[in-house]
Ligand SMILES: *[C@@H]1O[C@H](CO)[C@@H](O)[C@H](O)[C@H]1NC(C)=O
């Protein structure tokens with residue numbers, strides 16, 4: 134395990150804390166890179182360094198951090214300047230020494246000792262910091278209500294927030310929920326909710342047993358019953374004091390249930406365990422009118438009798454086994470088991486990703502997106518593995534398998550590995566949300582996010598180069614985050630050496646930052662994925678004498694640990710997750 138880590142020993146800390154370095158240099162201590170020593174010891178060192186360099190170059194190319202980029206730091210300074218280093222406290226225990234060695238170790242530990250919700254971005258609706266009247270929250274801040282809580286899901290709008298507690302109850306906050314009391318308040322209880330989506334004015338929640346609940350965001354509407362426009366509401370049941378409705382797809386087969394939901398501002402998609410997709414209206418104020426329901430010809434005027442938010446099966450997708458769904462504000466994506474993507478809805482920013490001769494503003498039935506076209510002539514066969522959407526953007530991750538062709542350069546093929554993982558984006562780029570370094574209003578087909586594509590690392594367990602995929606992406610209305618998958622380390626224990634430190638997964642951020650939602654502490658939009666600092670603002674690092682060093686936030690992967698200070702609390706399997714919303718962002722701990 135130490136092959137990735139040796140640079141994080143004591144020596145380099147000395148010159149790092151004296152000389153601020155460009156982010157690229159700081160990242161040399163990342164696990165992608167190897168120290169010279171590690172490079173000599175391990176064959177994988179060279180590969181690691183190359184990959185590190187790639188990420189570094191692209192991140193630094195974003196030119197968003199204020200670190201001086203022109204400094205040339207000769208490493209020999211390390212010895213010469215040792216006398217300027219302030220004495221560090223001597224480690225008192227193994228854990229102490231690990232905290233001293235690594236910011237990442239400390240971050241992972243803090244996530245276990247003090248789980249909770251960190252939030253930042255717009256606070257005009259009292260969402261990022263319900264207890265504060267600040268209009269923006271510039272860097273990650275904890276929401277005290279959730280301290281030491283694990284939550285199942287969280288969704289954030291500029292005006293309201295909603296979360297599911299560990300027990301499956303709904304908690305809401307923000308001025309869109311209640312002007313009088315915008316602080317977190319339990320609302321819908323006892324439904325064992327597992328997943329949450331939000332539209333313009335309603336919350337859609339999925340329970341463990343597959344029931345789908347739809348309830349108004351505003352507390353007044355929850356208590357009063359539905360708004361006057363809802364003459365067609367035929368029922369609501371209310372064992373609690375909250376008025377909610379159930380979205381019930383009809384004609385489900387034996388044992389078939391809803392397993393996932395994805396909502397835009399006015400519509401929601403429901404995915405069943407048999408791979409069928411239904412869509413329904415999810416807003417009280419506007420009926421979906423941009424084709425995002427995927428039902429050709431369906432409008433407010435032509436809707437069938439009955440409640441207006443009844444789910445409709447998307448018949449065009451019948452016969453395909455859909456495994457993933459995603460929704461932007463006004464558009465929809467569905468991924469089939471075999472890697473085929475269907476798109477429908479609004480295309481005014483090019484978010485559907487495919488070109489036609491004559492442009493049409495929206496498409497009201499699912500159409501397959503031909504990725505093979507984008508890989509033509511590459512000797513690679515694409516297969517879409519995940520989809521994601523938000524705002525006016527769509528994202529796709531693709532496994533591109535090397536296929537042998539007549540002109541194949543075998544050496545090149547070998548050094549690149551057999552398979553590369555690519556990320557593509559389409560839609561609006563005006564806030565930088567395409568992540569491709571450009572600021573275009575409209576995309577003409579998907580473009581590759583180079584800094585997230587074709588990455589690989591050396592896996593010492595298998596002694597081979599493996600592609601680095603994304604664990605997942607979270608797409609907000611104008612900003613986005615990607616969590617990288619693969620080699621994390623959380624096995625440091627009493628039995629391993631005191632140099633054995635834990636580390637989490639990298640998270641990269643880009644897009645709109647007008648409300649400080651990227652967490653950089655600055656307000657400029659970012660068109661190329663970049664890192665942000667640790668959640669606690671480097672406070673832990675400062676305490677450990679690492680004040681001036683450039684550290685980045687890493688997310689703690691899924692592990693079974695004892696929570697609480699010194700690991701003395703209850704046992705739980707937890708992980709941290711990222712959620713980008715409408716101008717607001719959260720990192721939370723979940724089971
Ligand atoms: C979607 O929008 C983009 C950008 O305007 C355009 O190039 C493409 O042809 C459109 N696709 C459809 C189906 O209209």
Ligand SMILES: *[C@@H]1O[C@H](CO)[C@@H](O)[C@H](O)[C@H]1NC(C)=O
Pocket residue numbers: 592594599600619620621
């Ligand atoms: C990294 O990912 C590859 C491909 O998913 C997998 O085969 C490998 O086991 C992973 N390595 C580690 C150390 O998790």
